[in-house]
Amino acid sequence: MAILVTGGAGFIGSNFVLDWLAQGFETVVNLDKLTYAGNLQNLASVAGNPAHLFVHGDFGDAALVARLLQKHQPRAVINFAAESHVDRSISGPGEFIQTNIVGTFTLLEAVRVYWGTQSEANKTAFRFLHVSTDEVYGSLAKTDAAFTETHRYEPNSPYSASKAASDHLVRAYHHTYGLPVLTTNCSNNYGPYHFPEKLIPLLIVNAQAGKPLPVYGDGQQIRDWLYVKDHCSAIRRVLEVGRVGQVYNVGGWNEKPNLDIVHTVCALLDELAPRLDGKPYTDQISFVADRPGHDQRYAIDARKIEQELGWKPAETFETGIRKTVQWYLDHPDWVANVQSGGYRDWVAQQYEKTKASA
Numbered sequence: 415m416a417i418l419v420t421g422g423a424g425f426i427g428s429n430f431v432l433d434w435l436a437q438g439f440e441t442v443v444n445l446d447k448l449t450y451a452g453n454l455q456n457l458a459s460v461a462g463n464p465a466h467l468f469v470h471g472d473f474g475d476a477a478l479v480a481r482l483l484q485k486h487q488p489r490a491v492i493n494f495a496a497e498s499h500v501d502r503s504i505s506g507p508g509e510f511i512q513t514n515i516v517g518t519f520t521l522l523e524a525v526r527v528y529w530g531t532q533s534e535a536n537k538t539a540f541r542f543l544h545v546s547t548d549e550v551y552g553s554l555a556k557t558d559a560a561f562t563e564t565h566r567y568e569p570n571s572p573y574s575a576s577k578a579a580s581d582h583l584v585r586a587y588h589h590t591y592g593l594p595v596l597t598t599n600c601s602n603n604y605g606p607y608h609f610p611e612k613l614i615p616l617l618i619v620n621a622q623a624g625k626p627l628p629v630y631g632d633g634q635q636i637r638d639w640l641y642v643k644d645h646c647s648a649i650r651r652v653l654e655v656g657r658v659g660q661v662y663n664v665g666g667w668n669e670k671p672n673l674d675i676v677h678t679v680c681a682l683l684d685e686l687a688p689r690l691d692g693k694p695y696t697d698q699i700s701f702v703a704d705r706p707g708h709d710q711r712y713a714i715d716a717r718k719i720e721q722e723l724g725w726k727p728a729e730t731f732e733t734g735i736r737k738t739v740q741w742y743l744d745h746p747d748w749v750a751n752v753q754s755g756g757y758r759d760w761v762a763q764q765y766e767k768t769k770a771s772a
């Protein structure tokens with residue numbers, strides 16, 4: 415038995431693969447294109463594990479995906495692969511359309527064909543789990559109710575529009591072809607292996623490097639934050655007991671204005687790694703031009719997954735953010751390699767020997 419994961423060398427995907435293998439579940443075939451966001455160093459601890467079969471490739475390569483499905487006969491496909499950074503989608507939307515929409519479509523087609531060849535029992539047991547985002551629902555005003563699964567789709571950035579399109583394709587493959595799909599729409603994740611172009615890891619590495627801590631606009635935009643391991647446990651729960659065809663919103667009930675996040679990270683660094691000059695890290699805060707079309711507020715109503723599937727996050731924001739800051743302080747080599755681009759050599763240095771043949 416195996417599962418096929420796409421994008422398993424990225425932030426959430428690698429946390430998912432590590433947790434999955436640590437819990438002794440079945441083999442993971444991990445298909446990742448290793449874009450700038452894919453980092454095999456995240457998976458260094460499982461490099462010799464025969465239950466982890468890494469395949470360097472594109473989930474939009476129909477022939478490759480078909481071969482992998484035939485060879486490994488997975489009972490489930492979990493789709494993490496995406497272009498994920500909103501700012502990059504604003505400066506270069508084309509890659510987001512190609513990866514998030516065309517790539518997901520190509521994957522769905524290959525999976526549909528594979529699924530159609532399975533026995534009735536395997537067809538019933540099979541799952542395609544699509545990992546999506548709360549950003550598809552658009553932006554909330556301060557007093558609006560949090561996003562439920564029936565909230566209207568109103569994506570505002572090329573990133574969220576491309577994720578919305580992929581969600582619709584997944585839904586259509588269930589409705590039209592009967593493919594047993596599940597979709598999760600999660601809020602902002604944070605934790606180990608987060609690429610330092612996103613707010614929280616950027617703050618930690620910039621603070622330590624003595625660089626400015628950029629706050630877009632007035633810093634009063636609100637996000638709901640979830641520790642990445644809790645997102646991974648939610649995905650496992652949905653995979654095992656989620657109702658086919660359903661959507662589950664995943665969130666931490668942790669709405670915070672960005673400026674609060676900045677102050678929290680600074681306070682933790684003041685405590686755990688104080689500046690040599692004794693001054694507070696908040697001195698490095700720098701208000702910069704706002705993100706075009708910046709969504710004001712996201713908030714997740716997670717009652718469906720909690721009440722129906724019995725999932726709850728294990729971390730509070732306070733415990734999760736402390737662990738996260740400590741993880742970055744404990745892993746200066748990982749940070750240095752990401753910043754220098756040295757992580758891109760990891761495949762050649764460490765991983766070729768265990769790479770699965772496609």
Ligand code: NAD
Binds near residue numbers: 421422424448499547
């Ligand atoms: P990430 O950018 O860190 O990782 C994306 C991974 O996908 C990388 O390893 C990259 O190499 C891989 N990839 C990109 N294009 C590919 C292709 N064509 N074929 C195969 N692999 C490819 O992203 P992340 O933050 O880990 O997000 C993972 C998923 O979760 C995404 O679908 C994202 O939309 C969703 N999501 C993210 C968050 C968050 O806060 N980060 C929250 C909710 C949902």
Ligand code: DAU
Binds near residue numbers: 602612631636
């Ligand atoms: O809500 C889920 C989404 O969360 C995921 O779907 C995305 O893949 C993920 O990247 C994340 O999107 P955001 O745009 O919310 O994350 P980001 O870390 O880029 O920004 C968080 C907030 O902080 C946002 O309001 C913009 C702001 N920000 C960001 C950066 C990078 C700053 O103020 N300064 C910064 O330098």
